[in-house]
Amino acid sequence: MNLRDLRYLLAVTEHEHFGRAAKASGVSQPTLSVQIRKLEDQLGVILFERSSKQAAPTAACLQVIDHARDAVAATEALLASAQSLRDPLAGRFRIGIIPTLAPYLLPLIFAPLREALPALEPEPWEDQTDALLERLRSHQLDAALLATEVDGPDLVSRALFDEPFLAALPPDHPLAARATVAEADLSQDILVLSDGHCLRDQAMEACGQTAALGGALRASSLPTLMNMVAAGYGTTLIPGLAAGAAQDAGLTLRPLEGRPGRTIRIAWRAHFPRRIAVEAIGDVIAERLSSFARGAAAGAV
Amino acid sequence: MNLRDLRYLLAVTEHEHFGRAAKASGVSQPTLSVQIRKLEDQLGVILFERSSKQAAPTAACLQVIDHARDAVAATEALLASAQSLRDPLAGRFRIGIIPTLAPYLLPLIFAPLREALPALEPEPWEDQTDALLERLRSHQLDAALLATEVDGPDLVSRALFDEPFLAALPPDHPLAARATVAEADLSQDILVLSDGHCLRDQAMEACGQTAALGGALRASSLPTLMNMVAAGYGTTLIPGLAAGAAQDAGLTLRPLEGRPGRTIRIAWRAHFPRRIAVEAIGDVIAERLSSFARGAAAGAV
DNA sequence: CACCTTGATAGGCAACGCCTATGATGCGAG
DNA sequence: CTCGCATCATAGGCGTTGCCTATCAAGGTG
Structure with a gap:
């Protein structure tokens, strides 16, 4: 059985x-x-029931035709639905973002x-990161x-843009007197995020693996970490986009020598x-952040 | 777009x-x-989203698939509905019956x-009759x-069977003394049905056109007519199948000379x-009434 | 590195749907 | 009563489509 036949019916x-039905259907x-x-x-x-005058639907036809109408209506709804989904740049797009980036990037x-x-x-x-990758692989996210x-x-x-790290210090910290700070200097009293944050690993790598082992305090979020630094518990390393929030928290920021940082990427x-949508989103983010990268580079000199 | 494609989808x-979907669908x-x-x-x-491992439905697919399911379900309902309508000897059959026949034939x-x-x-x-024919022509009846x-x-x-007419008389009517009655004898004080009843025309034809002109009373139904006769207002002519009801009403019945009657037909x-159902119904009625016809003929001798 | 599995592609074949032309039937007008 | 005009059905030819098998390309795995 064919949908065409149902339309004819x-x-x-x-x-x-x-x-007349043939003419209306565009066939002979x-x-x-x-x-x-x-x-x-x-x-x-x-x-x-054919006669020389007309073709009258039988009772069986009338009983069957409702289903035919349903089927045709459903396929038309399908077509309309597909129509609205045609544009890859339209519709839901589930994008994962790591916590040390989301609150500072999204507003931008x-x-x-x-x-x-x-x-x-x-x-x-x-x-x-790990959770995002899992959701990405299981089709619960479109990109990350x-x-x-x-x-x-x-x-x-x-890669979309480079985000430099900055030294974040309590205002009265000895290092706050310097114009730039060496990563090694931070390692003495650096505080890091809790397990699972990629920023934790990156900070520890930048300052030497053994760093932060003495610090029992591991903040579960960047705002918490910044508040802990502001309270004088130690120093830390924050991503550039969080600079504004760090200053609001009363931290003193200093560029790091050698300009370490991380590269923000979109993954799919x-x-x-x-993919077109992914690229388009990447373009928008890269374009929006291009000035930021330049400015950060300039500030680090 | 094709229903087959939707099934594949x-x-x-x-x-x-x-x-695996191909195997389940029975194609390569x-x-x-x-x-x-x-x-x-x-x-x-x-x-x-094809990969070497699997073919994962996209969000668009998931949004579209409900409609596909609807369409397939509707066509399956259509098929099931048609299945149940396949037997021409099954299902509703709207059959018209004239009022002077229905109450006496239907129970049989x-x-x-x-x-x-x-x-x-x-x-x-x-x-x-006229109303039945109109409904038959406009497909509101299947047969009559x-x-x-x-x-x-x-x-x-x-034609299904012949139904003889009988003279119906008040018990004390002069004609009740005879074994058989001539139609012409009835015409003197015959009562007939109101306009539209074919029995009226047939009775008047049997007894001469001018009959019943004098009777201002025209019964709207056969039971009414019989009661009027029973009350002594006149005589009448009743169809054979109504004999039992007439006797119940207290009428005296007499065969008519020349055995006039009417032929009951099924029309479509x-x-x-x-047509198969029509013929089957006709067979059943003719078979059931064959003994009646013989019996009536015997009674008229 | 070979092998296995995945989905995609190519070529050939049969079936299907469509067309035009024609037939059969019924109805109405002259 | 017959001719003409409707109706729907049938026949033959043609192009498209869907299907098959065989093969290819890509990824993953021993």
Whole structure:
């Protein structure tokens, strides 16, 4: 059975006339006769009572036609639904973002995203790198903004911008007197985030593996960490985009010698079909952050 | 777009795997690949994210698939509905019956009909001949039991049995003394039915056109007519099947000389597709009434 | 590095749907 | 009563489509 046949059935039922139904369906009358006849054979039921005047739907036809209408309506709804999904730059887009980036990046890119991709409905999802990768691989996310390279061959990524690290100090800390700070100097009393944050690993790598082992306090979030530094418990290393928040928290910031930092990347599944949307989002973020990267580089000199 | 494609879509979505979906659909994997690809082109939407491991439905696919399910379900409902309508001897059968026949015939044929055609659901409709013919022509009836020939070429009929007329008299009527009655004798004080009843015309024809002109009383139904006769207002002519009811009403019945009567026919549209059901019903009625016809003939001797 | 699995592609074949032309039937007007 | 005009059905030819098998390309795994 074919949807075309059901449309023919609806047409003949509506017109009660093969010729007019054929014209309305855009086919010839014999075509309609043959197809309706086939349908009748398949169903084992006479659908129309033919006479030289008209083709009257039988009771069986009237009982069957509601289902035909349902089927045709469903396929038309399907088509309409597909129509609205055609634009890869439109619709829901679930994007994961790591916690040390989300609160500082999202406010910067919301407006540009809305302007560049007005039909896109980004749904941010904040979690740590491993969780994001798992959700990405299980199709629960469309893309993710990370500060690390992605492994496996099933995922690919593209660098969007470099985010320098800054030394964050209590205002009365000895290092606050310097214009720039060496990473090694921080390692003495550096505080880091709790397990799972990529920033924790990056900070420890930048300042030497043994750093922070003495610190029993491990903040579960960047704001917490900044408050702990402000309270004088030690120093830390913060990503550049959090500079404003750090200053609001009363921290003193200093560029790091050698300008260490992390690269923010957008990652997606290699076979993800809306790659166009991924690239477009990447473009918007890279464009928006290009001035930031330059400014940070300038400030570090 | 084709229903087959929608089934393929459902299969791949269910299995998330082209090979297994192909096997489940009873086609080869390339067939499925090509058809799904075509569907994607038609819809302008990527439905599956292919990898070497699996074919994961995209968000667009998941949004579209409900409609596909609806369409497939509707066509299956259609098929099931048609299945149940396949037997022309099953289901509703709207049969018109004239009022001077219905109350006396129906009790006789209900049981035989039920036995011979257990799946048939007869729906009797009682009305006068003209109304029945109109409803028959407008497809509001499937067949009609009449006492007249049908005109036009769009209707056909088949005789089922002959129903003799009987003279119905008040017990104290002079004619009640005779064993048989001549029609001409009745015309003096015959009472007839109101306009529209074919029995009225037949009675008047049997007894001469001018008969009953003097009678201002024209009963609207046969029971009324019989009661009027019983009350002594005159005589009448009743169809044989009503004999029992007439006797119950206290009338004296006498055979008519020359054994006039009417032929009960079943009529239907020439193109009516359930002719088999019509014939089957006709067979049952003719069979049931064959003994009656013989008995009536015997009684008239 | 070979092998296995995945989905995609190519070529050939049969079936199907469509067309035009024609037939059969019924109805109405002259 | 017959001719003409409707109706729907049938026949033959043609192009498209869907399907198959065989093969390819890519990824992952021993």
